[in-house]
Amino acid sequence: MNLLSDQLAEQFQQHAGTLPGAGKPRVADFRREAFTRFEKIGMPTLRQEDWKYTDIRPLRESNYIALGDHESVASNKLTQADLPFPILSSHVAVFLDGIFNSDLSSLDTLPWGVTCTTIADFLQRDGDEVAPFLNQFDTAFPALNCALVEDGMLVQVAAGVNFNEPIQALYVNTVSPGARLNSARLIISASANSEVTIIESHASVAGSTNATNALTEINAETGANVSHYRIQIDNASCHHIGNVYVAVANDASVNTYSFAFGGAITRIDVNADLIGRGAHVTMNGLFMVNDGQHIDHHTRVRHRVGETTSSENYKGIADGNGRGVFNGKILVEQDAQKIEALQSSKNLLLSDNAEIDTKPELEIYADDVKCAHGATVGQLDEDAFFYLRSRGIDEQTARSILTFAFAADIAASVTVAPLREWLERIIMTRTHAAGINEIDDRG
Amino acid sequence: MLEITNLQVSVGKKPILKGLSLTVKPGEVHAIMGPNGSGKSTLAHVIAGRDGYNITGGSVTFNGKDLLSLAPEERAGEGVFLAFQYPVEIPGVNNVYMLKAALNGIRKYRGEKELDAIEFLKIVKAKTKAVGIDDGLLNRPVNMGFSGGEKKRNEVFQMSVLEPHLAILDETDSGLDIDALKAVGDGVNQLRDGSRSFVVVTHYQRLLDYIVPDFVHVLAGGRIVRSGDKGLALELEERGYDWLKDEASVV
Numbered sequence: 075m076n077l078l079s080d081q082l083a084e085q086f087q088q089h090a091g092t093l094p095g096a097g098k099p100r101v102a103d104f105r106r107e108a109f110t111r112f113e114k115i116g117m118p119t120l121r122q123e124d125w126k127y128t129d130i131r132p133l134r135e136s137n138y139i140a141l142g143d144h145e146s147v148a149s150n151k152l153t154q155a156d157l158p159f160p161i162l163s164s165h166v167a168v169f170l171d172g173i174f175n176s177d178l179s180s181l182d183t184l185p186w187g188v189t190c191t192t193i194a195d196f197l198q199r200d201g202d203e204v205a206p207f208l209n210q211f212d213t214a215f216p217a218l219n220c221a222l223v224e225d226g227m228l229v230q231v232a233a234g235v236n237f238n239e240p241i242q243a244l245y246v247n248t249v250s251p252g253a254r255l256n257s258a259r260l261i262i263s264a265s266a267n268s269e270v271t272i273i274e275s276h277a278s279v280a281g282s283t284n285a286t287n288a289l290t291e292i293n294a295e296t297g298a299n300v301s302h303y304r305i306q307i308d309n310a311s312c313h314h315i316g317n318v319y320v321a322v323a324n325d326a327s328v329n330t331y332s333f334a335f336g337g338a339i340t341r342i343d344v345n346a347d348l349i350g351r352g353a354h355v356t357m358n359g360l361f362m363v364n365d366g367q368h369i370d371h372h373t374r375v376r377h378r379v380g381e382t383t384s385s386e387n388y389k390g391i392a393d394g395n396g397r398g399v400f401n402g403k404i405l406v407e408q409d410a411q412k413i414e415a416l417q418s419s420k421n422l423l424l425s426d427n428a429e430i431d432t433k434p435e436l437e438i439y440a441d442d443v444k445c446a447h448g449a450t451v452g453q454l455d456e457d458a459f460f461y462l463r464s465r466g467i468d469e470q471t472a473r474s475i476l477t478f479a480f481a482a483d484i485a486a487s488v489t490v491a492p493l494r495e496w497l498e499r500i501i502m503t504r505t506h507a508a509g510i511n512e513i514d515d516r517g
Numbered sequence: 518m519l520e521i522t523n524l525q526v527s528v529g530k531k532p533i534l535k536g537l538s539l540t541v542k543p544g545e546v547h548a549i550m551g552p553n554g555s556g557k558s559t560l561a562h563v564i565a566g567r568d569g570y571n572i573t574g575g576s577v578t579f580n581g582k583d584l585l586s587l588a589p590e591e592r593a594g595e596g597v598f599l600a601f602q603y604p605v606e607i608p609g610v611n612n613v614y615m616l617k618a619a620l621n622g623i624r625k626y627r628g629e630k631e632l633d634a635i636e637f638l639k640i641v642k643a644k645t646k647a648v649g650i651d652d653g654l655l656n657r658p659v660n661m662g663f664s665g666g667e668k669k670r671n672e673v674f675q676m677s678v679l680e681p682h683l684a685i686l687d688e689t690d691s692g693l694d695i696d697a698l699k700a701v702g703d704g705v706n707q708l709r710d711g712s713r714s715f716v717v718v719t720h721y722q723r724l725l726d727y728i729v730p731d732f733v734h735v736l737a738g739g740r741i742v743r744s745g746d747k748g749l750a751l752e753l754e755e756r757g758y759d760w761l762k763d764e765a766s767v768v
Contacts, residue, residue, distance in 0.1 A: 456568070461605040461659075464565050465619035465675065466593035466626065475618065479609025479658075 077135045078255075079117055083109075086221060089141040094224060095197030095204070104208045108220035115214045127399040127431055128341050128370040133285055133313045138255035140222055144173055152248065152279070154178055159244055159277035159307065162492045165190070166242040171284060172256035173225045187235035188270065193226035193259050207261060209291065213343075216317045219257045219289035226259025229272060231298075236269040240303075240490050247278035247286060247312055258288035264298035264326075271301040273493055276316070278309045278337065285313040292319070294326035296350065302330040303493060307500070308337025310366060316342040322382075324350025331488065332359040333497060335504070336367040336396075343372045348382035348413075359388040360484040362504050363396030363428070370399035377404070380411040380440070389484055390421040391477060391505075392428035403435040404447070410440045417447040422454065422480050424473070454480075477505040518543050518580060518714055519564075519683055525574035526556075526563055533559045535739035536575065541683065546715040548725055548750060551736035552758040557718045558602060560736070561687040564716075565599035566592050579683065593619070594626030596682030600672040600689050607659040612671070613641060615659050616678055623679060640678060648674045648704045666697030673704035684708070685716045690724035702727025722754040737761050 086109050095101030117134045118125040152170065154161065157178070167190060168178035174192045181190045197204060207228070211217050227243050245258040264270055276286055286308075294300045306314055314337050322328050332342055346355040361369040375384040390398040404415045421430040434447040454476045462472040481501050488494040519541040526534040533556045541547050551557050563570050564577060566589035577584040579595055587595065607615070620640075621631040632640070645652050650670050660668050669689055676684055686705070690698055705715065705728050717728055725733075725747060733749040734741045735758075742761050743749065753761075 455605075455607075457605045458607045458610075460567050460589060461601065461607070462610075462615065462619070463589035464567075464593060464599050465615065466590050466623035466679065467615070467618050468590045468622055469588065471618060471622065472590075475610055475615070476607070479607060482609040 078133065078138060079113070081137065082140055082218070082222075083113065085139070085141045093141070093222075094194040098198070098201055098204070100201045100205060100208065101197050104210075105221045108210060108217050111210060111212065112214055112217040112221060115212070115217060117214055124372060124401075128339065128368065130313070130339060130341070132339060133315075137253065138285060139250075139252045140255040140257070141224070143252075144171070152178065152246075156279070157244065157246060157277075158279050159246070159275050159305075160492075160496055161242065161244070162273055162490065162496065163240045163242040165239060166244060167192075167227050169225060169243070169245045169258060171248050171250060171254050172245070172258055174227075184241075185235070185237060187232035187268075188237045188241075189230045190241065191228045191230070193223060193228060193261070196228050211317075213317070215287050215315045216289050216319075219259060219287050219317070223257045223259045223289070226257075226261070228261045228263065229270065230263045231265055231268040231270045233265040234267045235265075238269070238271070240271040240273050240493070242273040242275060245274075245276045245286065245288065247282040247284035247308065249279055249281045250284060254284045256284055256286050258286055260288070260290040262290070262292045262300060262302065264292075264294045264300050266295045267297040269299040271490060272303070273490065274302065274304045276306040276308065276314060278312045280309065282309050283311045286315065288314070288316040290316070290318040292321070292328060292330065294320070294322050294328050296323045296325055298323070298326045300326075300328045301489065302328065303333070303488060303490065304331060304342075305333045305497075306337075306340060306342070307335040308340070310338060312337035313339045314341070318342070318344045320344070320346040320355060322346065322348050322350070322353035322355055325352035326350070327354040327356075329356040329358070332361075332371060334359070334361040334369050334371070335500060336361070336363050336369045338367065340367070340369040341372075342370070343374070345374045345376075346384065347376045347378055348384065349378050351379055351381045353382045355384045357384070357386040357388075358484055358487065360390070360481055361398055362391045362481070362501070363393070363398045364504070365394035365396060368397045370401075372401045372403075374403040374405065375415060377406045377410045377413040377415065379407075380409065380413060382410065383414045384416070386417040387484065388419045389481055390419070390430050390432070391424065391481060392421070392430050393424040395425070395427040397428070398430040400430070400432040400449075401435065402433070402447070403437070404445060406438040406440050406443050406445070408439040411442040413440065414444040415446070419449040420480075421451040422477065423451060424454070424477065474505040478502060481505075519716070520578045521575070523575040524563070524577060525572070526559055527571045527573055528559070528569065532573070533739055534563070537736070537740055539734065539741065541714050541716060543714055544711045545732065546709070546717065546728065546730045548717045548719060548730035548733045549736055550719060550722075550733060550750060550753055553720065555736045556739050557720075557736055558687055561599060561685045561716070561718050564592075564685055565589060565597060590622060591626065593679070593681075594623050598676050598679055598681030598684045600669075600676060600684060600686045602688040602691055604660045604668040604672055606661050608661055610659050612657055612659050613655045616641070616675060619675070620679060644674060644677045647707060648677050649700065650674045665692040666694065666700070669693060669697065669701050670704065673701055677704065677708060681713070683714045683716070685718065687718045688720065689717070690719055690721060698724060699727060722750045725750050735761050
């Protein structure tokens with residue numbers, strides 16, 4: 075039945091002995107435990123409330139190579155010009171089917187206090203250094219990532235270091251001999267009062283049929299500031315599973331964005347725990363789905379202590395027979411008083427066959443809280459549409475302008491200029507609104 | 518130029534216009550006055566091509582073309598402009614960008630070369646001065662956070678850039694104080710060049726102090742019940758509409 079699970083068990087048995095850190099008992103035990111958890115939890119099905127809108131049978135019942143066989147990956151010959159996603163920073167780590175590629179990367183000019191280490195190297199290190207990063211998860215895909223992960227990036231920022239240039243991690247699905255299930259991994263560890271910006275980008279080379287199971291952990295210690303931009307743009311036949319876990323300590327602030335342009339099936343979970351007073355998280359996102367695509371975002375904010383704030387703004391646009399899902403959960407734990415939580419989910423349907431399901435979920439166990447949420451699914455504003463057309467703008471252009479405008483505020487709040495410009499271009503391309511920025515660009 | 522013949526329009530099953538005829542020649546200014554609910558705004562919207570109206574009879578031609586068979590943007594291309602009673606706020610769409618798309622849409626429709634950003638901004642600069650619009654408003658999202666007066670002035674500004682052959686002003690005076698009214702009136706008067714025509718739809722006479730019409734028509738019960746010169750507007754100001762309403766129900 076669960077074809078992929080069986081294959082993965084076989085592959086894990088076969089390769090566990092040669093995975094990074096296999097010689098370190100703590101790492102090896104960690105992997106075994108993670109895999110046991112994965113098997114126990116099992117692949118999600120529509121019967122689970124959290125997965126009821128997203129049918130991953132095409133992933134669950136297919137053949138994927140998750141481990142080994144990297145030598146035959148043709149993509150090792152890729153040059154920077156062949157990459158399916160732009161390099162947006164001078165500090166970039168490129169991963170081809172999950173494995174770090176030093177030729178395509180440049181991490182030599184990082185300042186003191188900012189270190190990027192590959193996960194493959196990191197797992198070989200001394201147990202005491204590695205142990206704090208060996209976190210287990212209780213959902214299937216993160217557990218699977220922990221068991222299978224071969225590479226990825228760990229970004230560590232020392233206390234008090236403010237680094238303003240973004241660091242980009244680019245994960246590329248390539249054209250490989252057999253379809254691969256790639257484990258992508260990113261860990262961001264920001265020490266007290268440090269500041270860092272990370273661009274996590276996922277894309278696929280034309281013709282790739284690979285799938286991604288990505289896991290991101292962000293830990294912001296006291297007073298730290300982390301900006302995390304996650305972008306996913308895959309081929310029509312690539313599936314993508316992403317999980318982001320954020321922990322925010324007192325007076326720390328994390329902005330985590332998810333821009334998803336989809337592949338075939340895309341499911342992204344963003345989880346934030348506000349664990350110290352004064353902690354803040356901003357969770358923004360934009361997804362665009364078209365024919366044959368499915369994008370599901372599940373977000374969870376947990377206010378675990380009082381005097382914490384969260385602000386969430388997600389937008390979705392569905393065209394063709396595209397299907398989008400947004401599920402936003404806010405949990406306020408007992409005694410977490412004087413918290414403030416805002417959530418907004420606005421969605422736009424551009425065709426009769428498109429569908430977006432949006433659901434806010436509030437669980438509040440404290441009594442002195444400020445929570446506001448709003449969810450809308452609508453079509454383009456008829457009045458605005460007529461206004462533009464009455465001025466001489468044709469139907470298609472008017473539609474594009476309004477669609478772009480709907481999405482523009484999320485993109486406009488991105489502070490990394492080259493990323494913002496890239497996003498605006500992509501949104502334009504996808505809404506066919508050519509030249510919309512020409513006027514603003516005159517400076 | 519504009520020839521409306523026996524126009525009949527319903528919304529749902531309710532007849533709003535019941536056989537309206539009107540001829541507007543180049544350079545003329547026609548005021549359409551009438552009580553609330555008489556069909557004034559319906560007339561303005563039907564000429565501009567808004568959805569949601571059933572044309573059950575009659576015709577509207579513009580320079581000989583059947584206007585009713587054209588899309589709103591094609592009507593704009595032919596030179597029709599509607600100044601909205603309630604200009605729409607469009608978050609995320611820059612005012613100047615919208616105008617450039619509009620002007621180029623019209624130029625494309627007419628088979629003219631589209632303007633690049635530099636050529637376009639030259640026009641904008643000149644018109645900004647002429648209309649006296651605060652150029653801070655230009656790079657804001659369309660009508661977002663504009664005061665009532667700023668919105669109406671923005672309509673006049675758009676009109677001055679798009680240079681229509683026929684401008685329909687739908688209750689442009691509503692919600693304006695006397696200074697804003699004067700400014701909007703001045704803006705419109707600057708655009709009177711002897712060949713451009715105007716249809717000024719209004720409930721009150723006061724706008725006509727600034728935009729002096731050649732003809733005044735009273736719309737009541739879906740028909741034009743009386744036509745005259747600007748003196749008719751003054752008479753309405755004095756006597757109200759009731760005496761004409763009675764007349765409308767008789768015919």
